Amino acid sequence: MIRSLRVLILQNHPMHRMIAVEQLRAMDCTQVYVARDGASALALLRTLGAVDVIICDMNMEGMDGLEFLRHVDESHLACGVILFNLMAADLRWSVQQLLALSGLKILGDLGQPMKLQSFAILLRQYIELRDGYIASDSTATNLPSLEMIQEGLCENMFKPFYQPKFNLSNFVPCGAEVLARWDHPVLGVLMPADFLPLIAKYDLLDELFAQIFEQGVAFQAHLLLRGYRLQLSYNLDAQQLLSLELAGRIKDILYRYALPATLVTFELLETGLIGDSRASMENMIRLRMMGCGLAIDDFGTGYSSLQRLCDFPFNQIKLDMHFISNMDLPVYRAAITSTLAMAKALNMTMIVEGVESDMQRRQLVQLGCTLGQGYWYAKPMAHLAMIQWLNEADTGCIKHF
Missing domain, CATH: 3.40.50.2300 (Response regulator)
Structure with a gap:
C-alpha cells in the first residue's frame, strides 16, 4: 500500500x-x-x-x-x-x-x-x-538443477512454442518464431530464463536445439500435407555456428521430413556475432545455399550492426523492440525509417519486434513497415493451440490482445 x-x-x-x-x-x-x-x-x-x-x-x-x-x-x-x-x-x-x-x-x-x-x-x-x-x-529455490535439465532432455520435455508474425496492414499471418519451453511435470511450463543459462553453461545447446528443431519441422511437415505452408524461424546461438556439422544435421532433418528449406529461417543475435570465424561463415553460407533464410535478431542493439550486415549473408532484419517502445521520440522514428530504407536497398525483409498495441501498429504502417511480431497480435502458443489459431486466422476470427 x-x-x-x-x-x-x-x-x-x-x-x-x-x-x-x-x-x-x-x-x-x-x-x-x-x-x-x-x-x-x-x-x-x-x-x-x-x-x-x-x-x-x-x-x-x-x-x-x-x-x-x-x-x-x-x-x-x-x-x-x-x-x-x-x-x-x-x-x-x-x-x-x-x-x-x-x-x-x-x-x-x-x-x-x-x-x-x-x-x-x-x-x-x-x-x-x-x-x-x-x-x-x-520461489528461487524451486528453479531446476542441472540434473533436472539433463532428465528433461532425455525425456523430451522441451517443447516448441510458436509466436506468429503478421502483415501490419491486413493482419494476415506470415510465419512464426519458434521459442523453447520446458513442459515440466511438477513445475509446469518454464520459460527460457529458467533453463537457458544453465544449458549454455554446460554446453547442452545442441541437444536442446535438436529437440526443438525436429519437433518444429515435424509440425511444419504435418501442416504442409494439409496444404498450409507455414514459415518458421528458429533461434541459433553464435557458438553453435562453430560446429562444421551443424548445416549437415539441419539438412538431414529437413530431408527426413521432406520439408523445403525455404520454409525455415534461422535467427542469430547480433550481439553474439563478435568475431569473424571461418566455421561460422561456412555454416551461414551453406544454410543459405540450401535455401534457408538468415535473420539478424534484435538489430540495433549491438556495436557493429552495419558491419555484420555487410560481412554475413543475412536476408532478414528483425528490428529490436526497444525502437518500437520508444517510437514517440523523433530519433527512434528516424532509426526505424532509416533501417527500413536500408533493408529495402539490400533486398532484405524487415520484421518489427514488440508490437504491443494497435496504435503502435498504425504508426509503423505510417512509417512504411509491413511485417511485425508481438503480443498485440498473438502470444507464443503450443502446437495444438497454434493449429486452432491458424484455423481461426483463415476464417477471420482472430482476436487481438
Whole structure:
C-alpha cells in the first residue's frame, strides 16, 4: 500500500516541494521527507536509512541530480526513482538511459507540473514491482538443477512454442518464431530464463536445439500435407555456428521430413556475432545455399550492426523492440525509417519486434513497415493451440490482445 512507502522529495523550488508533499499526503502516504539540495538529501538519507522512492529534481545548484543519484546507488539508499524536471524530451530520455545502467529502478518521469494521477500510477507500479521481486525471491529455490535439465532432455520435455508474425496492414499471418519451453511435470511450463543459462553453461545447446528443431519441422511437415505452408524461424546461438556439422544435421532433418528449406529461417543475435570465424561463415553460407533464410535478431542493439550486415549473408532484419517502445521520440522514428530504407536497398525483409498495441501498429504502417511480431497480435502458443489459431486466422476470427 502507498501508506507504507518511505518517500523522499528532492526539489530545490519551494512551491514544487509543497505541491509534491500535498499530493503524497492526499494519497495517504505518511512517511514523506523533503530536501532542497543533493548534499542535504544525502545527509538525511544517511540518518534515516534507505527509502523506497526518491522524487528527484535533476537541475539543482551544487550537486545535480545525476551526481546525487550516483551516490544513492553506490550506498544503496533507495530502490526506485521518479524524475522531476523541465529538461527537453531528448535529454530526459538520455538521463533515463544512463540511470538504467545503475541498480536503481527508474519508475518514470513526471515532468512539470506534476499530475496527481500520474504520481499515483507510478507509486503503485513500484509497489507491484517490489512485491513481484519478493515473490520471485521466495520461489528461487524451486528453479531446476542441472540434473533436472539433463532428465528433461532425455525425456523430451522441451517443447516448441510458436509466436506468429503478421502483415501490419491486413493482419494476415506470415510465419512464426519458434521459442523453447520446458513442459515440466511438477513445475509446469518454464520459460527460457529458467533453463537457458544453465544449458549454455554446460554446453547442452545442441541437444536442446535438436529437440526443438525436429519437433518444429515435424509440425511444419504435418501442416504442409494439409496444404498450409507455414514459415518458421528458429533461434541459433553464435557458438553453435562453430560446429562444421551443424548445416549437415539441419539438412538431414529437413530431408527426413521432406520439408523445403525455404520454409525455415534461422535467427542469430547480433550481439553474439563478435568475431569473424571461418566455421561460422561456412555454416551461414551453406544454410543459405540450401535455401534457408538468415535473420539478424534484435538489430540495433549491438556495436557493429552495419558491419555484420555487410560481412554475413543475412536476408532478414528483425528490428529490436526497444525502437518500437520508444517510437514517440523523433530519433527512434528516424532509426526505424532509416533501417527500413536500408533493408529495402539490400533486398532484405524487415520484421518489427514488440508490437504491443494497435496504435503502435498504425504508426509503423505510417512509417512504411509491413511485417511485425508481438503480443498485440498473438502470444507464443503450443502446437495444438497454434493449429486452432491458424484455423481461426483463415476464417477471420482472430482476436487481438
